[in-house]
Amino acid sequence: xxxxxxxxxxxxxxxxxxxxxxxxxxxxxxxxxxxxxxxxxxxxxxxxxxxxxxxxxxxxxxxxxxxxxxxxxxxxxxxxxxxxxxxxxxxxxxxxxxxxxxxxxxxxxxx
Amino acid sequence: xxxxxxxxxxxxxxxxxxxxxxxxxxxxxxxxxxxxxxxxxxxxxxxxxxxxxxxxxxxxxxxxxxxxxxxxxxxxxxxxxxxxxxxxxxxxxxxxxxxxxxxxxxxxxxxxxxxxxxxxxxxxxxxxxxxxxxxxxxxxxxxxxxxxxxxxxxxxxxxxxxxxxxxxxxxxxxxxxxxxxxxxxxxxxxxxxxxxxxxxxxxxxxxxxxxxxxxxxxxxxxxxxxxxxxxxxxxxxxxxxxxxxxxxxxxxxxxxxxxxxxxxxxxxxxxxxxxxxxxxxxx
Ligand code: SF4
Ligand code: SF4
Numbered sequence: 527x528x529x530x531x532x533x534x535x536x537x538x539x540x541x542x543x544x545x546x547x548x549x550x551x552x553x554x555x556x557x558x559x560x561x562x563x564x565x566x567x568x569x570x571x572x573x574x575x576x577x578x579x580x581x582x583x584x585x586x587x588x589x590x591x592x593x594x595x596x597x598x599x600x601x602x603x604x605x606x607x608x609x610x611x612x613x614x615x616x617x618x619x620x621x622x623x624x625x626x627x628x629x630x631x632x633x634x635x636x637x
Numbered sequence: 638x639x640x641x642x643x644x645x646x647x648x649x650x651x652x653x654x655x656x657x658x659x660x661x662x663x664x665x666x667x668x669x670x671x672x673x674x675x676x677x678x679x680x681x682x683x684x685x686x687x688x689x690x691x692x693x694x695x696x697x698x699x700x701x702x703x704x705x706x707x708x709x710x711x712x713x714x715x716x717x718x719x720x721x722x723x724x725x726x727x728x729x730x731x732x733x734x735x736x737x738x739x740x741x742x743x744x745x746x747x748x749x750x751x752x753x754x755x756x757x758x759x760x761x762x763x764x765x766x767x768x769x770x771x772x773x774x775x776x777x778x779x780x781x782x783x784x785x786x787x788x789x790x791x792x793x794x795x796x797x798x799x800x801x802x803x804x805x806x807x808x809x810x811x812x813x814x815x816x817x818x819x820x821x822x823x824x825x826x827x828x829x830x831x832x833x834x835x836x837x838x839x840x841x842x843x844x845x846x847x848x849x850x851x852x853x854x855x856x857x858x859x860x861x862x863x864x865x866x867x868x869x870x871x872x873x874x875x876x877x878x879x880x881x882x883x884x885x886x887x888x889x890x891x892x893x894x895x896x897x898x899x900x901x902x903x904x905x906x907x908x909x910x911x912x913x914x915x916x917x918x919x920x
Contacts, residue, residue, distance in 0.1 A: 572716070574717060574718065574733065574780075575715075575716070575717040575718020575719060575730070575733045576718060577718065578718040578719070578720075578721045578728070578730055578733065579718040579721075581721050582712050582713070582718075582721045582722065585721065585722070585723055585724070586709070600718070600730050600733065603728070603730070604721045604728055604730075607721075607723055607726075607728050608721070608723045608724070
C-alpha cells in the first residue's frame, strides 16, 4: 500500500506539513517494501487549483491513503472521487512518526 | 471616444465620478455607461430601470468517456487544476477552468469537445433619455471576470461617448477595461494613503498606452501630496471635488451632485471636454 504524507522536507525524518496543496514535499511510503519516495511539490507557489493538482500527483503515484493536516474543498472532492482515504496526522511531528501512528490505527479519518 | 474611470483602490469615489459624468453627458447628446466592476456592479443603484439580460458563456471541456483512454495528458497540461484524471474517469472542476482550450489540443484521443458555460450576464437598460447603462455581472464563485468585462464592453459597442467604470485596484479585469480605451480618469482622495495604489494604476495605464489624468475627490483644500504626485508623474489634474456638507449630503443619500446641486452638471460636462481635448492633442 502506498501512503502519502505531506512534509516540509525530504525523507522519513522530515517534519510534517499541515497544508495539503501547498506542502513543499509529498512523501510516498510503500508500506510493503518499507521504502520512502520524496516528491517535490511544484505547485507551492502556483496561483490556484493546487488542491486538485496535488490530488493528481497522488493518483499518479498510486497512493490510496493520505496523511495531512487540512484540506480544501476541491482537493477533498478529487481525493474522494479517487478513493483516497485521508487522515489527520494529529500530533505527529515527523513523517515516520505519522506513518507509525497511522499503522497503529491512532489517526482520525477526515475524509 | 471611450474613457475609463479607474482608481488604485476601492472607496475613492470612482463610481460617483462615473455616474455624475454619465448624467451630465446624457443631458448633452447621450452616453453609454458601462459598469465593468463585474464582481460588485453598483451603477444600476444610481440609475434604476428595466433591463434586458444576456448570458456570457465561456467554452469549457466536455469529455467523452467512450473515447477517453485516461492517459492523463489533459490533467497534466491544465495549470489551473480543473482536470484530475482518475483511474476510471476524468474529474472536471468547472469553476477552476480558465477556458484556455489547451486540454482540447493535447488530448491524443479526440475525447475533448467544448461546451458553453455561463459565468455571468450583461444587463442593458435605458434608465434616462440619452443614457444607456450596460452592467456586467459575474456569477458568484466564478473566476473569469475579464470575460464578463469583455462581454459588457462588446455589448456597449464602439459608437459615441462611452464611459467604462473599472473595478477597484489594478487586477486583470481593470487591464481588460483599459484595453483599447482612449483615456483614463484616475480618481483619488487627497490623503497620502492610496498614492501607492494610484501609482500602480498610473503604470498600468501607461503600459497599455492609455493617457491618464486625475480627479481629486473629497478634497479638504490641502492636496499638496496628491498635487506633488501628479506633477512628478506628469498627470494633469482634471477636476477637484471638495469635501463639503452639500456634496456629502447628496452623496450620503445616494444622489447625484450633477443632478441635485447647481453648477455640477456643467462642471462634469467640462471634465469631458477637457478629456476630449487631451485625446485630440494626443491624436
Ligand atoms: S480549457 Fe484550459 S483551463 Fe479549462 S480545463 Fe482545459 S486545460 Fe484546463
Ligand atoms: S487527454 Fe484525452 S484521453 Fe487523455 S485523459 Fe484527457 S480526455 Fe482522456
